[in-house]
Structures are given as C-alpha cells and as structure tokens.
Amino acid sequence: MSKQLKQLGDDIWKNQVEKINSELFTLTYGSVVAQLCKDLDNNYDQVNNELYKMGYNIGVRLIDEFLQKTQLSRCTNMHETAEVVSKIGFKIFLNITPTVSHWTADNKSFGLILVENPLADFVELPNTEARKKLWYSNVLCGVLKGCLEMVQLDCDVSFLQDSLKGDENTEIRVKLNKILKDEIPAGEE
Amino acid sequence: MSYYFAILGTNDAPVYELEIGTYRQSGNGVPHLPNELQELEQFILNSSLDILQDNQFKDTGLFSKNLDSFYGYKILSYLTQGNGKFLIMTDLKNHDESIRQFFIEIHELYVRNLLNPFYEINQPIRSADFDTRVRALAKRYL
C-alpha cells in the first residue's frame, strides 16, 4: 500500500504538476513572513496566527485540487491518512516526503518530520525573540488543518520543533480530535 | 602578515568587517595590524572607494588587484553587479589569485545572505553563521 502511494505521488509530481522556480517560491514566502513581522510590530504570536489562517485558506482550496489530481477515495484510518499526507500531499506540492513517526498509543496523533523544508531555504531567524516564538513555516500547519477539516477530520496541527530555531528536527504534530459528521439541512431532525 | 576585510553596502556604509591574519607561512590566523593602522583602516578603505567608483564603468572585471596602496599595504577590491563592495587591505604580496578566489566565494555567501527574508539590504550582517563561514573561507584561501 505504502509503495503504491509513493509511486502515485511520484507519478503525479512528474506528470501533472506545474513547477515554479524554487527561489521565487522561497523568497515570496519569505517576504510575506518578514512583512507580517514588520506590520504586526514583531508580535510573533500574532504572526504565527496570521500564517496559520493564511494556510487554512489555502488548505480548504488545495484539498479539492489534491483530490482531483489523485482521485483517491477516503482513507480508512489515521495511519493511512498519515501516509497519504506525507507520500502524496507533501510530495506533489512541495516535492518532499516527511517521515511519519511518533505515533501515540491511541493511534490518533502522529508527527511529520521534515528533513528539508523548501520554505525555509536561505532563512536564518534573527537572534531575537523571533528565535523563541516565531514558527516560520506555520503556514504548513494551517494548510494541513484546512485540508483535513474539509475531509471531515477535525485535527489539531502545530509545530513541535523547528530546526530554524536550533532544534534537532523540524516536526509537525497532527492530532485527531474527532470525525466531523455531515451537516444536516435546517429543519431535519 | 594580516588582512583587513570589509563589505560595504550599496550606499558605501560598512555592513561587515573582519581583521584576520594569514594562515600561510605558518601563520595561525591571528592578525598583527599595528595599532595606528587599526585606527585608520576604515578611512583607508573609504578613501580607495573614489578610485573604485572612477573605475566602475571603465573596467568590465569585478576584481581589481591593485586598487590602491597605503604605506606598504595594498588594497584589493571586488565589486558585485549589485554594487556591493568587498575590500581587502593586506601587507601580503603575491596572493592575488587566492584573494580573488576568496572574493568569489564571499560573493556567493553575500548573495545567500541577501536572500534571507529577515535581512534588509545595507543593514549590518550580524549572523553568526555568516561570520563562521567567512572565517572558514579565510582559513582556506588567505
């Protein structure tokens, strides 16, 4: 199963995805973050928040494109979801395959370890409060949140560590809260 | 035998400077610039900027190995296309080629640093990482 997913991810990346110059991409994201820091007076909690919201707005759109490209059907459990996110989601949009790890015993929460992070090429956080508080790539959490929520998985997504801050790895935690039920039209029981 | 190396931004304000000794001739990288020269080194480099600017649109090369001299110290320069200036003042002779190599590598570092979204052009370069890398290059080439 996992092999097939990898193959699918590779195929889509090769044949269906339009590519752009990575420096343009990295610099665009970089200047968005830097500008947010400036506009919000280096209130990094707020910057994290804004990035998250931006990501969320991307996520709710991206999921439709993702489903269109992959033609996947619904995952049957969280393990499968994790594999799909890593081997196909990250692969086709960022050309990286984060390692899925650190499952909790209840199988509801896992970590995605990003060995490389295309958003953060060239980036060095200034040695100020930014290094303590800013989650530079927080947009990714927002994207995941938005995508998963659109397929009825209500999750908490956040960074646990980031190598930009001097941590050992870059790790995103995904924790399933509940599976959302279909909404019922007004007036039905 | 020592070097004084400085990067000047597009507005000629210094953004990075480093005093370093040679690693050649059994040197250990510790600079031995006389006190009176240390007090003057910024002025010396700044005064050579005039010559650099005069030559800027005459020469096509980026590197100039005999830009200026000051009592036995000679000044070499490297002007990036984006008008960033790298200058070296040294009393070492016959190391022009390796200094040129050094400049080329610095150029790459300089550009990478510019690509950092948190760095603003012409601001002093305070990154510790940048400093380490420059020192490593100095060890290799100077």
Add this chain to the structure above:
Amino acid sequence: MTIYSFWIYDKHCNCIYSREYTHSNKSAHAQRTASVLISSPGATVTADSSGVEMQNGMGAPQGTVNKRNDDNISKLLFGICFSLRKIANSITKGGAETARDGDESFDSNIVNNGNRVRTFSTLNYKCHLYETLTGLKMIVVTDMQCRDLGTELANLFNTVYVRNVVENCACPVEFRPGEYIDNTIFTDGVDSYWTNLVEFK
C-alpha cells in the same frame, strides 16, 4: 434526451449554484416532464415567473442562473438526495467492516462516501448525483432515458469547478448564506460543458 437543470450544494447544505435550461424546441413530451419538475407540489414559483431569461450572446442556452437556489424545489431536491443516501446507508450499516484492534477506523457510513446513490429516476425525470470527499454535492436532472452521467459530473468537477472556483482565489470556496457562484467563467464553463454533450438537446 434532455438536460433540464443542474445544481450544486456545498457541505453546509446550501445551494450555491443552480442552472435551469429552457429548451426552445422541446417536444411536447419534454415540455410535460420539465413542467412536472418545475411545478411539483409545494413549489411556489412557476417557470413563467421565475427569474429573467438568460440572453448573454449567441448560442448561450436559454434558462435561468442562480434564480432558484433558495426556493422549495431546490430544498426538496436536496432533501430527496440527502434522505436517499441516509436510507441507503442505514440498510448496509450491518455490513460495515469492524475496526481493527486499537485502531480507530473511520466509519465510512458516517461520512459521505459510504454507500453512494448514483442515480434515481421517476417516470418523468432522472437525477444524477455526484459527491466529493469534501462534501460538495452536484446534481443534474435529465429525462429518464439518459445514461448515467456520474462520470460527467465528476469530470465537470475536475475541469470546470476546480479550475474556475477552487483555483480562482477571488471566488470563495466557503459560501455564506445568500452567496452563490456567480463568476461568468464558471457559468460559461458549465454551460459549454453541458451543451457539448449529446444528451443536452
């Protein structure tokens, strides 16, 4: 064979796009079937009074766009599909595979693609349903001889909806009540998609 109308509902059960096609050269039979759907019991609006005729250029099919999103027809249509799916799912509920040990499987009958209803038909018309994993529902109403248009709906979603709504950042994907898909690229895209099918006439 004829396509009468096309509807999109978002996951909040609101109709975000409706399109009715009026066929000028319709046969007596088609006219009768169309009017059945249009003035079915409970409907307060009839075809004659419902909105402006489309007249945007040569060749554009006649009919109305986004005029009936909130009327009873739209709600009834959604209700039928919603209930049908719910009933269909509860019939197969016992057959759902059990969760693996220590592993919370997603109960596929809770969420939307468990047991999909593809089409249903009456003596007068046929409804084709398509639902995405993100909860978007698309319904097209045709005459009852029509083949299953499920793949066409999927295709429409992949080409027209994804291109012109999802990737169009000026167009929302979460619609507030009373907000519809009203960008003309989408509207034209949908029209040309349906009119190019042999079933349209």
